[in-house]
Amino acid sequence: MFKETIDKYSPKVIEWRRHIHAHPELGMQEWGTAEYVEKILRDHDIEVQRFADIPAVVGVLKGGKPGKVIALRADMDALPMQELVDVPFKSKYDGKMHSCGHDMHTAILLGAAAVLAKHRDLVPGTVKFLFQPAEEGPGGALPMVEAGVMLNPKVDACFGLHVFPSGTPGTYVCKKGVASSNADSATIKIIGKGGHGAAPDSAVDPVIISMYVGIALQSIISRNVSPMDSAVITIGSIHSGTAANIIPAAAEMKLTIRSFSSKTRELLATKIKEITEGISHSMGATSEIEYKYGYPMMVNDDRAVEYVVKTLGADRVSITDRALSGSEDFSYFLQEAPGAFIALNAGHDDQENYYNHHPQFNPNEDCLQFGVEAFVKIIMAQDNLKL
Ligand SMILES: [Zn+2]
Ligand SMILES: [Zn+2]
Numbered sequence: 001m002f003k004e005t006i007d008k009y010s011p012k013v014i015e016w017r018r019h020i021h022a023h024p025e026l027g028m029q030e031w032g033t034a035e036y037v038e039k040i041l042r043d044h045d046i047e048v049q050r051f052a053d054i055p056a057v058v059g060v061l062k063g064g065k066p067g068k069v070i071a072l073r074a075d076m077d078a079l080p081m082q083e084l085v086d087v088p089f090k091s092k093y094d095g096k097m098h099s100c101g102h103d104m105h106t107a108i109l110l111g112a113a114a115v116l117a118k119h120r121d122l123v124p125g126t127v128k129f130l131f132q133p134a135e136e137g138p139g140g141a142l143p144m145v146e147a148g149v150m151l152n153p154k155v156d157a158c159f160g161l162h163v164f165p166s167g168t169p170g171t172y173v174c175k176k177g178v179a180s181s182n183a184d185s186a187t188i189k190i191i192g193k194g195g196h197g198a199a200p201d202s203a204v205d206p207v208i209i210s211m212y213v214g215i216a217l218q219s220i221i222s223r224n225v226s227p228m229d230s231a232v233i234t235i236g237s238i239h240s241g242t243a244a245n246i247i248p249a250a251a252e253m254k255l256t257i258r259s260f261s262s263k264t265r266e267l268l269a270t271k272i273k274e275i276t277e278g279i280s281h282s283m284g285a286t287s288e289i290e291y292k293y294g295y296p297m298m299v300n301d302d303r304a305v306e307y308v309v310k311t312l313g314a315d316r317v318s319i320t321d322r323a324l325s326g327s328e329d330f331s332y333f334l335q336e337a338p339g340a341f342i343a344l345n346a347g348h349d350d351q352e353n354y355y356n357h358h359p360q361f362n363p364n365e366d367c368l369q370f371g372v373e374a375f376v377k378i379i380m381a382q383d384n385l386k387l
């Protein structure tokens with residue numbers, strides 16, 4: 001479908017990708033990228049919505065045929081790290097790099113918008129192109145949902161994709177059901193009573209108590225989470241005290257907490273509080289817990305995944321049973337409308353592939369045309385999409 005137009009736009013998509021790659025912007029600062037995206041959409045006669053306090057862009061294309069309202073999403077943010085890939089379109093900004101491929105996602109969605117706009121009389125329904133900021137944090141999808149991007153007209157289905165530097169360009173991976181983790185965090189403060197290191201009997205030592213709490217928290221994974229489910233509790237930071245002979249007054253721990261079901265998510269939140277408070281109290285201290293729910297797990301609709309397989313070809317889409325242990329805020333769009341998130345294979349077979357977030361991350365640009373093809377076909381074949 002529209003193969004010639006896709007081929008014709010391929011060099012443009014590469015050019016857009018390289019421009020965005022050279023000008024990376026961090027989460028919620030993507031004003032330059034948003035302006036660039038807006039201009040390209042307007043050049044292709046696509047209606048554009050902007051937002052005063054979110055660097056997001058929504059393009060709306062009304063097709064000439066009756067059909068569904070389908071949203072296609074790309075994220076636009078880069079990461080705070082120094083690029084170590086030596087390419088002519090290397091990041092021009094010190095300490096900022098498109099090392100997760102969001103430059104590619106943005107260019108691919110622009111390519112799909114351009115191709116569909118070219119054939120708008122044949123396009124069914126309405127397409128919403130969602131360009132979001134801050135996927136890497138603090139999160140751009142939720143503020144966009146709150147700003148109403150999934151309404152007026154109401155979105156019937158939504159699709160997103162992500163490049164990974166493995167597998168051959170032209171092939172895809174998709175997962176039914178839960179496809180990424182709930183990503184929560186907590187800060188725990190154990191408040192004891194400071195004193196002299198040689199007189200522990202006159203103090204309440206928060207260091208020892210935090211050690212007990214830390215060990216006990218791991219027992220939630222082994223003793224409370226069902227063996228059929230999985231979860232992670234990582235204490236990534238623990239701080240207390242200043243010198244060997246002083247018992248400090250308090251200790252602080254920072255946790256990342258991952259789970260793959262709502263039930264386990266709640267279980268972890270409850271047990272972390274109970275164990276922390278119980279151990280602290282029994283040892284004479286008090287505790288404060290700041291528990292923060294982050295991105296919810298991403299849940300793909302099984303029928304939408306089957307539609308992707310049928311539309312792109314069973315020989316090109318492999319179904320995996322492995323969810324991402326990381327998180328994705330595309331999940332917020334999937335809470336509003338059914339859909340699927342597709343992994344776009346972008347490996348090189350003649351050079352080393354460095355994973356996302358690596359300073360030498362350099363996915364294969366050959367994947368770009370296949371990303372455009374996927375989005376275009378998802379819109380054009382929608383008669384087969386039964387939700
Ligand atoms: Zn990332
Ligand atoms: Zn990413």
